[in-house]
Amino acid sequence: MSPAKVAVVTGGNSGIGLTLAERLLTAHQNLQLCLACRNQSRAEAAKRSLELSHPGAKISIVILDTSNVNSVFQAAAKIKEKYDKIDYLFMNAGIMPVSRVHWKKVFTSILSRDCAHALSTGEGLLQHVDETTSDGLKKVFATNLFGHFILVRELEDCLGGDTTTQIIWTSSKSASDKYFHVEDMQHVIGTEPYSSSKYGTDVLSVAINERLNKKGVYSHTVSPGLVMSGMTYGILSDWFWTLIIPFLLLMRLIVSTLSINTYNGSEPLVWLSKQKAESLDPRSKYCCHVTFWGIPYVQPAKMDISDEDVNQLYNQLEDLYLTFKEKTKQHK
Numbered sequence: 001m002s003p004a005k006v007a008v009v010t011g012g013n014s015g016i017g018l019t020l021a022e023r024l025l026t027a028h029q030n031l032q033l034c035l036a037c038r039n040q041s042r043a044e045a046a047k048r049s050l051e052l053s054h055p056g057a058k059i060s061i062v063i064l065d066t067s068n069v070n071s072v073f074q075a076a077a078k079i080k081e082k083y084d085k086i087d088y089l090f091m092n093a094g095i096m097p098v099s100r101v102h103w104k105k106v107f108t109s110i111l112s113r114d115c116a117h118a119l120s121t122g123e124g125l126l127q128h129v130d131e132t133t134s135d136g137l138k139k140v141f142a143t144n145l146f147g148h149f150i151l152v153r154e155l156e157d158c159l160g161g162d163t164t165t166q167i168i169w170t171s172s173k174s175a176s177d178k179y180f181h182v183e184d185m186q187h188v189i190g191t192e193p194y195s196s197s198k199y200g201t202d203v204l205s206v207a208i209n210e211r212l213n214k215k216g217v218y219s220h221t222v223s224p225g226l227v228m229s230g231m232t233y234g235i236l237s238d239w240f241w242t243l244i245i246p247f248l249l250l251m252r253l254i255v256s257t258l259s260i261n262t263y264n265g266s267e268p269l270v271w272l273s274k275q276k277a278e279s280l281d282p283r284s285k286y287c288c289h290v291t292f293w294g295i296p297y298v299q300p301a302k303m304d305i306s307d308e309d310v311n312q313l314y315n316q317l318e319d320l321y322l323t324f325k326e327k328t329k330q331h332k
């Protein structure tokens with residue numbers, strides 16, 4: 001039997017994260033799985049469903065709210081108590097708060113040459129909103145990016161070393177340098193916090209790979225495509241999505257990123273975990289594409305990320321992390 005490997009999945013209780021957890025148990029023999037989720041009862045329900053499909057699977061739960069700095073410190077301490085070494089760290093938890101759909105833009109885009117771009121990125125089709133957390137941070141930034149940064153920093157002792165660790169980030173096709181400004185990494189000023197947080201994720205993945213690669217840590221980023229999940233059902237009701245699925249399936253003729261289900265969307269995440277990490281390109285995003293017949297495949301897309309952004313973002317996140325670390329020490 002192959003030696004036990006450990007995989008931690010943030011947001012592993014639903015959507016892409018839950019399907020990923022299920023697929024990892026199938027793909028890797030003898031896997032120890034840690035579901036790092038913000039809600040105990042939802043996490044337990046996910047654990048039960050995984051135990052039904054994989055009797056005897058070794059699954060633990062750690063409560064982690066990536067939008068809350070203290071919760072991340074506590075979760076990291078619990079994970080370190082449970083495991084000496086992490087083989088796969090899936091940074092998957094994420095939010096995209098939306099207040100309305102720009103319907104006029106949806107229909108004009110669908111009828112224009114922008115159709116493929118609009119359906120694969122959602123650019124300009126949604127009105128995004130954000131709020132401030134009790135830590136005084138922008139919520140989308142804290143949830144999607146900073147919470148995960150703290151997790152990596154706090155877990156560093158369990159990463160790499162004698163064997164390799166893969167850090168795999170669920171990014172998005174929505175990530176765009178148009179909406180990311182390193183000097184405003186929290187996106188306090190703009191109106192595209194989701195896109196900004198996902199571009200920041202891509203930049204951070206490169207930064208972490210550069211810093212930790214010497215000790216056997218490999219960081220890569222993934223785009224799952226458009227997937228029906230809690231995220232999309234939060235924008236429009238499930239009956240609406242059910243109605244337009246035939247249209248979206250037809251649109252696969254011109255848009256190959258319409259993954260639609262979580263199985264397809266999790267394909268690049270599972271695929272990366274099966275590759276030799278050394279053979280992968282840390283500056284490519286591994287994107288899910290689907291054939292017209294619904295068969296998923298993975299295609300790397302080179303990311304155009306400047307070294308200046310890589311270094312500046314990492315240093316700013318590190319400063320913010322150290323500020324919170326200092327505060328928590330004082331409160332102890």
Ligand SMILES: NC(=O)C1=CN([C@@H]2O[C@H](COP(=O)(O)OP(=O)(O)OC[C@H]3O[C@@H](n4cnc5c(N)ncnc54)[C@H](OP(=O)(O)O)[C@@H]3O)[C@@H](O)[C@H]2O)C=CC1
Nearest residue numbers: 011014015016038065066067093094172226227229230231
């Ligand atoms: N759906 C799509 O089309 C796409 C999704 N993605 C990305 O995929 C990832 C997974 O999203 P998806 O499965 O689609 O959506 P879901 O809403 O179904 O899943 C999101 C998961 O993240 C968890 N989560 C949200 N906020 C926090 C938090 N503060 N702390 C801990 N966990 C949290 C949720 O927990 P809970 O159940 O408690 O809410 C849930 O488990 C996200 O990063 C998203 O940005 C990327 C591209 C496309």
Ligand SMILES: CC(C)=CCC[C@@H](C)[C@H]1CC[C@H]2C3=C(CC[C@]12C)[C@@]1(C)CCC(=O)[C@@H](C)[C@@H]1CC3
Nearest residue numbers: 101106118119120121122125172173174225226
């Ligand atoms: C297609 C019709 C008739 C209606 C749906 C319109 C939009 C609500 C929808 C079209 C493209 C979608 C999309 C996303 C959300 C919903 C849409 C804007 C995402 C932004 C979801 C999160 C992601 O990370 C992106 C990759 C998605 C891109 C496409």
